[in-house]
Amino acid sequence: MTTEKRNKLNTLYIQVPAGTPLTSATLADLGISSNLAGQYAKAGWLTRLSQGVYARANDVLDLHRCLSVLQKGVEGLHVGGKTALDWHGLRQYVSLKPTLQLYGWETATLPAWFTERFPAEYRRKRLFRETPGQLLHVQPHANSDALLSSPERALLEMLSEVGLRQPMQEAREIAGTTHHLRSRVLKQLLLQCTSVKTVRLCLQLGHELQLPWEAKLSAEDLPARSKSPWVSRSRDGLLVLK
Numbered sequence: 001m002t003t004e005k006r007n008k009l010n011t012l013y014i015q016v017p018a019g020t021p022l023t024s025a026t027l028a029d030l031g032i033s034s035n036l037a038g039q040y041a042k043a044g045w046l047t048r049l050s051q052g053v054y055a056r057a058n059d060v061l062d063l064h065r066c067l068s069v070l071q072k073g074v075e076g077l078h079v080g081g082k083t084a085l086d087w088h089g090l091r092q093y094v095s096l097k098p099t100l101q102l103y104g105w106e107t108a109t110l111p112a113w114f115t116e117r118f119p120a121e122y123r124r125k126r127l128f129r130e131t132p133g134q135l136l137h138v139q140p141h142a143n144s145d146a147l148l149s150s151p152e153r154a155l156l157e158m159l160s161e162v163g164l165r166q167p168m169q170e171a172r173e174i175a176g177t178t179h180h181l182r183s184r185v186l187k188q189l190l191l192q193c194t195s196v197k198t199v200r201l202c203l204q205l206g207h208e209l210q211l212p213w214e215a216k217l218s219a220e221d222l223p224a225r226s227k228s229p230w231v232s233r234s235r236d237g238l239l240v241l242k
Contacts, residue, residue: 008032009045012056019062021069021113024052049113063118064144067102070114071147074122076105076132078147081161084154085174087141092173103149103157105132127160128153128192136192137185151178152186159205160198175205183216190222199223 012030016022027037037054040046046054055061071077078084081101085091100120102110110122130136137150149157155178162171186202193199199222206214 005036005039008036009040016056017062017065018056018059020055020065021049021061022046022054022056023069023072025072026069027054050111053111053113061117064141064146066114066118067146068144070110071145074104074106074108076103076135077108077122078103078135078138078149079141080138080149080154081157082154082166082174084149085151085158085178087148088151088154090151090154090174090177092170092177101157123161125157125160127157127195127198128189129194130192136189150185152181153189155181155186156189156193156198156202159201160195162201163197171201172205172209175211176209179212181211181213183213186213187217187222190217193223196223 008031012022012027012032015030016026020026022037024034024037027034032040034052037046038048041048041054045057047057047059048054067077067079079087079100080103083098083101086098097119100118102120102122103125104122105124105126107124108122110120114120128136135147137153138147139150140146141148155175158166158171158174162168190199190202203214203217203219203222205211206217
């Protein structure tokens with residue numbers, strides 16, 4: 001290996017944290033062309049994950065660093081729903097093999113190199129009136145750049161899946177752990193929510209479970225539409241929301 005190639009490889013190992021997927025863009029910023037990356041892979045210094053994506057040899061990929069990389073390619077990608085609630089400590093049971101719930105603004109497919117290491121589901125969802133560059137109440141995780149829904153948003157994301165992929169009973173049990181949600185933030189989100197079902201289900205569960213934040217919300221101010229019941233049939237049976 002020439003001195004120049006070795007220097008570039010050393011720079012890569014020094015500047016890029018362990019556990020980070022190396023995209024073509026990242027490598028290019030370090031002066032490493034796709035041809036040179038291929039040479040590093042043949043020499044055993046890099047491991048090819050997919051077309052244009054590598055990892056350092058024998059490196060164990062870090063979930064949060066992977067999410068930070070994926071966010072650059074999928075608009076609005078963030079951890080949400082049941083996973084975000086779990087990360088905030090709001091859970092009913094501890095799953096040994098949790099499936100990451102990821103949401104985004106556009107249609108996308110998670111790469112195999114990611115899902116093989118981190119079981120995940122991606123859902124294109126536009127639950128709120130917002131833009132992908134300014135998601136409502138989505139912030140970087142405390143220990144990384146990975147974007148994470150606030151607990152208030154995560155609750156609504158989970159409830160929006162009831163009748164589709166989210167069992168009602170589990171949603172009810174998890175909602176029962178949300179005593180300390182911020183009513184102000186929840187109201188902001190509900191006012192921008194585009195799903196009548198989600199608004200009504202949030203209010204109904206809050207009332208049934210006597211959650212403190214529900215008493216501070218006024219149904220008349222929220223987009224629950226007409227006084228007619230919202231009815232849907234799912235695997236759990238008939239769901240009626242007044």
